[in-house]
Amino acid sequence: MGVMSDELTHPDRAEIRIEAVLHALADPVRLHYVREMDRIGTGVACGAIELPVTKSTRTHHLRTLREAGVIWVRKEGTARIATIRRDDLDARFPGLLAAILSAEN
Amino acid sequence: MGVMSDELTHPDRAEIRIEAVLHALADPVRLHYVREMDRIGTGVACGAIELPVTKSTRTHHLRTLREAGVIWVRKEGTARIATIRRDDLDARFPGLLAAILSAEN
DNA sequence: ACCGTACTACGAAACTCGTCGTACTACGAT
DNA sequence: ATCGTAGTACGACGAGTTTCGTAGTACGGT
Numbered sequence: 434m435g436v437m438s439d440e441l442t443h444p445d446r447a448e449i450r451i452e453a454v455l456h457a458l459a460d461p462v463r464l465h466y467v468r469e470m471d472r473i474g475t476g477v478a479c480g481a482i483e484l485p486v487t488k489s490t491r492t493h494h495l496r497t498l499r500e501a502g503v504i505w506v507r508k509e510g511t512a513r514i515a516t517i518r519r520d521d522l523d524a525r526f527p528g529l530l531a532a533i534l535s536a537e538n
Numbered sequence: 539m540g541v542m543s544d545e546l547t548h549p550d551r552a553e554i555r556i557e558a559v560l561h562a563l564a565d566p567v568r569l570h571y572v573r574e575m576d577r578i579g580t581g582v583a584c585g586a587i588e589l590p591v592t593k594s595t596r597t598h599h600l601r602t603l604r605e606a607g608v609i610w611v612r613k614e615g616t617a618r619i620a621t622i623r624r625d626d627l628d629a630r631f632p633g634l635l636a637a638i639l640s641a642e643n
Numbered sequence: 644a645c646c647g648t649a650c651t652a653c654g655a656a657a658c659t660c661g662t663c664g665t666a667c668t669a670c671g672a673t
Numbered sequence: 674a675t676c677g678t679a680g681t682a683c684g685a686c687g688a689g690t691t692t693c694g695t696a697g698t699a700c701g702g703t
Contacts, residue, residue: 451641455564459557460691480649490692492651497690511649511700526641532634536556565661585679595662597681602660616670616679 441499441506446521449502454526457501458533462486463494467503467517471534476514479506546604546611546618551626554607559631562606563638567591568599572608572622576639581619584611 458464462484469482479495486494495515498504503522504515522530563569567589574587584600591599600620603609608627609620627635 451638452564452566452569455560455569455638459560459564461557462691464557464560478649486691487693488650489652489694493691496651508699513650526637528633529637529641532631532637533556533560536631536634567661583679591661592663593680594664594682598661601681613669613680618680 443499443505444502446524449521449525451526453501454503454522457498457503460494463498466494467498468534470515470517476516479513479515548604548610549607551629554626554630556631558606559608559627562603562608565599568603571599572603573639575609575620575622581621584618584620
């Protein structure tokens with residue numbers, strides 16, 4: 434029971450909607466998460482970034498980011514490695530990601 | 539009772555927060571509104587843009603946009619004229635507005 | 644086989660948000 | 674002064690979100 438062996442679902446490039454991306458990044462926790470991923474660089478283990486929320490809340494936010502098309506998550510052992518979908522976001526909404534990530538305070 | 543003679547409050551440039559802007563523009567009604575204002579050009583009477591919502595809902599959305607710092611609203615007779623705060627947004631978050639407005643579909 | 648780590652799933656509680664109707668104020672014209 | 678138009682204020686409802694705790698699955702080591 435509880436399948437969970439399925440691969441994680443991601444929208445493909447053409448399916449990414451600007452409203453979903455804006456909504457995903459409007460949340461302080463998720464924005465912080467994406468900024469940390471941007472700062473650290475390459476794929477990050479989901480748990481490696483400290484957040485003021487519990488594990489299950491983190492799972493929720495990561496799903497929101499993934500389903501909006503902001504990040505790509507792949508399994509690696511027991512860990513989940515997340516990367517920002519720069520190519521797809523830049524192709525769909527040129528300049529958006531850079532504008533948001535470079536906005537300090 | 540009910541003052542309302544007060545001028546409309548706007549955040550000044552330095553107070554505009556990226557999260558508030560993203561949240562404001564993540565709503566389909568508000569995004570449509572701002573896109574229409576962008577298309578039409580100069581200051582627009584609030585009621586001149588057709589929306590699938592009632593007057594009071596429109597007021598609500600316009601307040602959200604105004605308080606986020608996305609639009610500037612001035613009174614002119616009984617009408618309210620709204621303009622996009624391009625200068626302020628471009629100064630705070632270069633490229634953000636252009637990226638969002640040019641995102642078709 | 645067992646244990647620990649990493650994360651997901653599900654349900655619940657508190658909160659926020661979008662929407663509306665109704666009642667109201669403000670202004671302009673007749 | 675009266676009426677119509679333009680918009681706001683307030684309260685309410687329903688839907689969705691954020692958050693958490695608890696329970697469970699998956700993988701890697703010993």
